[in-house]
């Protein structure tokens with residue numbers, strides 16, 4: 001058995017099942033459910049998460065890049081897998097792995113057309129309704145439709161788009177405008193005699209806030225750790241807990257510094273705990289100098305000075321604790337959203353950065 005780090009990310013599959021049930025209850029039973037497991041299921045463990053979700057009955061998976069789909073197929077995931085952002089010259093591998101590419105530009109469509117001369121090629125068309133990342137603009141769709149009609153071996157699986165700020169009530173008008181543009185776009189396919197088996201537009205917060213846009217399928221990261229803007233819907237449970245233990249406690253006198261460049265200087269006699277987690281593990285330097293706190297015996301201990309590669313130091317002056325005691329960075333009580341917020345970022349950035357050195361423990 002290889003050695004495992006004491007610093008662990010505990011993944012609670014019962015919380016995942018809970019969240020899936022809650023989100024499923026928001027949609028009609030006829031609506032299909034696509035689980036988004038990109039970026040190692042948001043920094044957790046995409047294989048374990050996908051296996052559990054397949055058991056729970058999700059209809060589709062989505063990954064960002066083809067290599068993430070390859071991992072899922074290698075571990076026996078059977079359900080269709082959409083590649084949200086396929087890259088150039090990988091179509092051959094994508095089709096061999098039975099993955100389904102998003103087509104988001106004319107270059108991509110040309111490549112698919114070439115392949116479709118010899119085989120049926122499943123594709124998903126992305127429409128850009130305002131995010132301006134990937135996808136065809138509505139004004140480009142007539143050409144897309146024409147090309148699809150001329151190449152009947154292209155197997156159109158879905159047409160989809162993505163909301164700009166589905167979690168933000170201030171952005172209601174913008175999202176509603178996107179939904180209207182999407183409706184008009186799919187109407188053009190219909191008018192041209194092309195059947196769209198699935199339309200999809202909503203992510204997790206979209207499922208909750210835009211019921212009118214569920215269409216035939218919804219897409220969701222299942223609220224693995226909260227929503228992109230750092231809020232958490234109270235009905236969902238965070239599935240991950242990041243924990244470590246105290247390595248050493250130092251007594252400091254007034255005027256002594258802590259860490260590189262003495263990023264913190266004691267203004268009185270203090271006790272400082274050193275923890276075995278650093279920026280190599282995803283606790284980046286944005287959390288330096290009190291921008292985040294960890295929890296020891298349920299009391300907050302703020303990060304002192306600069307985050308090091310393998311360590312952080314925290315203030316335990318008023319906390320009764322000793323070497324070996326448990327430390328929580330986030331869990332179901334102290335959310336990842338809260339941890340991230342203090343440093344001005346979002347939970348998604350925090351969790352997807354959790355490095356490979358951190359031990360993953362999956363609890364059924």
Ligand SMILES: *Cc1c(COP(=O)(O)O)cnc(C)c1O
Pocket residue numbers: 036038084162202203204205219220221222223227228
């Ligand atoms: C990441 C992603 C999602 C999932 O978003 P959540 O807010 O985590 O549910 C859905 N659709 C697209 C296109 C994405 O990139």
